Amino acid sequence: MLVAVPLQALAADPLPSWNDGPVKQSIVGFVTRATTQGGPGFIPPEERIATFDNDGTLWQEQPVVQGAFLLEQVKARVKEDASLAKRQPFKAVLEGDVALLSAMDEPQLMELVATTHAGKTQEEFAREARAFFQTARHPKLGVPYTQLAYAPMLELLQYLRANGFQTWISSGGGTDFMRVISEDTYGIPPQQVIGSSLKEKFDEGNGHPVLRREARLDHLNDKAGKPVGIEQHIGRRPVFAAGNVRSGGDIQMLQYTKEQPRPGFSLLLNHDDAEREFAYAEKNDASLKAAREGGWTVVSMRQDWKRIFPEGR
């Protein structure tokens, strides 16, 4: 009988940054059932696909990090050509600063990205993004953005992987922007990052072929675009998905994960911790309403998380 005790029950707490309570219990319960061979909730290893939104789910989004990167890029362009500062959308970005960037939605951000990055090769873009992450600091918290991933979510990613789940990002942010940091920050390799993307063009480059970014959106990985991006890249429904309250951008991914022949696990983060992070709500409360109707698990960052950011950062 002793041999039948699942190994994870004997191991140290895999989610030490989560407070004990129904949310933590439901996560551990789902993973335990998914990995209990012969049990009713068993999920074969190849179907253990977990998808995570990035901004506001894996790391902070006040401001949206790619928005801060964009601001740097616009400033650099204005140095080259001062007249740009008087033209939209550059003017709005420069004047609006952090406040405006926080309010911008993904389509607006992607349009600006197209304007500032068209014609660049993928290698050039990645170099600029890497340079940004090395020097930029969060305006309020004063640390590099990659140190503002949520400790409980990093533990959750690791816990899922330790139980045979493949962890993917499915976010409205730019695919190639996130790929620069996904491996080191989350342990998620570039090929498991699904995001918004620009059209790209193959350029023969006189025998040294490169891909160049065009000023046209290819895929907007937000709202109904998230299940589409997941199908294109993975070809299976996730059995676990996580998103957050702000714009309603994760509703369809969480519905798509929860409602299927085999019910999945949908997790929704609520940013209700003004003291340790930020508190903000959604205009129409659509995400929380969908969570109630769909039986998703809602995380109160204030109540369910012991800490927000990794210690000693």
Next chain:
Amino acid sequence: MLVAVPLQALAADPLPSWNDGPVKQSIVGFVTRATTQGGPGFIPPEERIATFDNDGTLWQEQPVVQGAFLLEQVKARVKEDASLAKRQPFKAVLEGDVALLSAMDEPQLMELVATTHAGKTQEEFAREARAFFQTARHPKLGVPYTQLAYAPMLELLQYLRANGFQTWISSGGGTDFMRVISEDTYGIPPQQVIGSSLKEKFDEGNGHPVLRREARLDHLNDKAGKPVGIEQHIGRRPVFAAGNVRSGGDIQMLQYTKEQPRPGFSLLLNHDDAEREFAYAEKNDASLKAAREGGWTVVSMRQDWKRIFPEGR
């Protein structure tokens, strides 16, 4: 000194269906250098990405398998509505049979796929494709299509994986058509299949959300579209790629792999074995010309392969 001999040199021949000679030597040489730590050709494991065309590279393409599937689908539609048999493109497909299907290029095939499959859910499509593979037989060779994968290429896929390479498909065929057989036939999971795709639409379906196929091409993964598909799905340049002579569809992928800061390995299959498989050439010989100019490795199926198909199939 004895300890320094690489393990694979002591193991049994990993490519028994390949005849000894310069082609086999160049493959083994590349893989040995890529995995020799400290050597000049060493490639870190995370960069060991290998991409393979499917039709004519991993399995036979006379006829193109997805073309044969399409013919079945058109026949089924005509049973429901006899008037279709008099209308194009259905008429051409029905009359042309195998001969016409062999001559069709990927864009034409994809257009027909859009016409026959629009509105279906991904699950419905996969069910139909699976049923096809269970019953269909090659018109000349009389066996299921999945038994017509090339034995030397199956060995090559396995050899690369055993040496830490990730193997991907990058083909002009439909992503979701190939995903149905990629794992069982090639050991390549659905999320490592890059192909042509239709636009898809999220359908809330009264609380049971599904994705539905639309009659519009999303991505054509052929010619210059192959490096683009690879970048979108993988986010790294392959260090190994394989394609074949027929339509010039693999030239850009093989150039993109070969010419880069770290030179990659590009393999081009030439179908010159009328006796054991099929012999066919390319109108303008563009692929072979590019191979000579780029220093790719050209496989003569007649000379370099001991057998074409797995034994005892």
